[in-house]
Amino acid sequence: MSEDRARILNMLAGGKITAEEAENLLDALDSNRPEKTAYAGSAGSVFKGDPTPLLEALPKFLHVKVDGDAGEKVDVKVPLALVRSGLKLTSLIPPQAMEQITSQMADKGMSIDFSNFKPEDIDELIEALREMEINIDGKDGEKVRVYAE
C-alpha cells in the first residue's frame, strides 16, 4: 500500500474526511495524470492526479474545547490561516525585538525560539496538524480537547 493511500485511509478512519471524500482522493490517486502533480507531505512523496481534493481535505480550523469541572465550557475555533500568518509574521520581526520577545517569553516559562521558524517549516507544521489530536482528562472531570478540522 502506498504512503498516500495509507494516509487517506487513516484520515477516513480518524473521521477527518468522509467516505465520499476518501473515494475522490483515491480516484485522484489512481487516475495518475502526469500533468498535474502536487507536493504532499513532509516525507517528500509526490501526489499524482488532481490535487484539489487533497487540498480541500487539509484542515481549516484549530479547535480548542475546554469542559470545566464546574460545568463551564470554552470553545475556540481559530482559522489555521491565522496560525500560518502569525508564524510568518514572526519571521519578519526585527532581530532586536525578537530577542526581547524570546527572553520575555522564557521568563514566563515559554522557551520558544521563533527565530528558528522557517517558511517551509510552517507549511510542514500546518500539514502535520491534520494528524494531531490532544485529549486531556483532568482528575476533577475537566476535559481539554485540541484538534484540527
Added chain:
Amino acid sequence: MFPPMLLYLRFGTEERPGFGLWLPLFMVWLILLPIVVLVLLVTVLVDVVLFLANQSYHHYTLLLLSCFGVLGATRGTVVSIHADAHVVDMEFV
C-alpha cells in the same frame, strides 16, 4: 484576503438567549484606511533609506503587510464561553 467585515457578539444566560450585536468592522477599516496608506508610505521610505544605508534589517513594509495578513486571517475565528450561567459568543465574520 479581506479582514473580517462584521463582529458578532452575544451576551446572555443559560436560561435566556440574551441579545446579539452585529458590529460593522468594515466601518473601522474604512476610517483607518487613510492612516494605513500613510503608514505604508512611511515604511516604504524607511526601508529604502535603510537599504541605501546598508542596514541588514529593512523589512518594515513586509512586516506591516504581514500584520494586515494576520488581521485578514482572523475572519472565521469563533470564541464561545459558557460559565457561571453566563454565555458569551464572539465571531469574526
